[in-house]
Amino acid sequence: MLPQQTSAQAVLALFFGDKIQSDKVSVGLYFAGQSSYITNTNDSKNSLGLAIGAYTDIKLGESNKWMITNFMSFKCPKGMKDIPLNYEVIENADYPADSRIQRKLTYFEIVPLLRYKFTPSLSVAAGPQFGVRIKSKDLYIDEREDGSTSTVEYKTKDYFTRFDAGLAADLQYVLEKGEGIHFNLRFCSGLTNIYKSNVPFTGHNQYFHFGVGVPIGGSKKQK
Numbered sequence: 620m621l622p623q624q625t626s627a628q629a630v631l632a633l634f635f636g637d638k639i640q641s642d643k644v645s646v647g648l649y650f651a652g653q654s655s656y657i658t659n660t661n662d663s664k665n666s667l668g669l670a671i672g673a674y675t676d677i678k679l680g681e682s683n684k685w686m687i688t689n690f691m692s693f694k695c696p697k698g699m700k701d702i703p704l705n706y707e708v709i710e711n712a713d714y715p716a717d718s719r720i721q722r723k724l725t726y727f728e729i730v731p732l733l734r735y736k737f738t739p740s741l742s743v744a745a746g747p748q749f750g751v752r753i754k755s756k757d758l759y760i761d762e763r764e765d766g767s768t769s770t771v772e773y774k775t776k777d778y779f780t781r782f783d784a785g786l787a788a789d790l791q792y793v794l795e796k797g798e799g800i801h802f803n804l805r806f807c808s809g810l811t812n813i814y815k816s817n818v819p820f821t822g823h824n825q826y827f828h829f830g831v832g833v834p835i836g837g838s839k840k841q842k
Contacts, residue, residue, distance in 0.1 A: 643678045647801070649690060651830030655697040657722065657813065657822040662703050666721070668696025672728075674801070674832050688732045688744055688789075690830075695728040695750065697824045707757070708778040708818050714759035714771045721758040724779065724824070726750035730787050730807070739797035743790055748807050750783035750824075752776075778818050785809035785824065801832030 651670040656663070672692035679685040702720035727750065734744035755778075759771040787807040794800050809823035 645676045645834055646836070647674055647832045647834040648672075649674045649692070649801075649830055649832045651692075651803070651805075651828040653696060653826050653828035655699070655824065655826035657697075657699050658809075658825060659820060659822050660699055660702060660706055662701075663699045663706075664701040666696070666698045666700045666723070670695045670728075670828060670830070676734075683739075684736050686734045686736070686742075688734045688791075690728075690730040690732070692726070692728040692730075695726040697724045697726060697826060698722040706820065708775060708814070709757060709773045712759065712771070712773060715761035715769055718759040718761045718769075718771070721760055722775075723754070723756050723758065724752060724813070725754035726752050726783060730789075730805075732787060732789055734789075734791070736797070740793045741791070742793075743788070745786070745788050748783075748785045748787045748809075750785075752779055752781050752783065755779045778815055779813055780811065780815055782811070783809055783813060783824055784811050799834065801830070801834070803830040803832065804828075805830065 649672045653668050653670050654665045655668065656665045670692045671694045672690060674691070675689045677687045679687065698721070700721040702722055704718065704720065707720060728748065730746065730748045732744035732746035734742050736742040755775045757773050757775050759773070761769040763769065785808050787805060789803055789805045792802045805828050806826070808825050811823065812821045813824055814820065814822060
């Protein structure tokens, strides 16, 4: 239900941005290249993906130094790749002996941040992160000597918790003196174990990403 609601918000921002925008509130679409990993998973590589969603900025007070920024991602990819087989979660899985695991997790995510602006363009923010897992699967990938690849896929919802929570820090630069396209560098560190109790190890989601926010409806500058 939540992913569909967030998708609807992004569509509403696209078509009704002019009506939503004001001197205190601005909205836009958000896209981010994301590099994610899972803690306590040695000899593995970060997984790359694209996060898609929307954002809302709400200015606080008259000084315009503080604001609440809410990021909503209806497709937030997490996980890792090239994971050794000793981190497998599937019981009695059937795969080639030389396989490595690609762990793919997709979340609906909300990141409400309190932001402080040093200048109209440059700001920092911090706050909580909340996620709801909507997809999960493990791919057992075997790269053969002849260059071909064999892939075996398993659904893994029975091994991962539904909810994820953590803390986020964000550095932002906005073009056109704070009225244009947003550029965000964010780090998010999970606080909850992503595995259910039937998995004999623990791990937290973490990611870095570089995001671009595209304001909808144009800027509303005071005259």
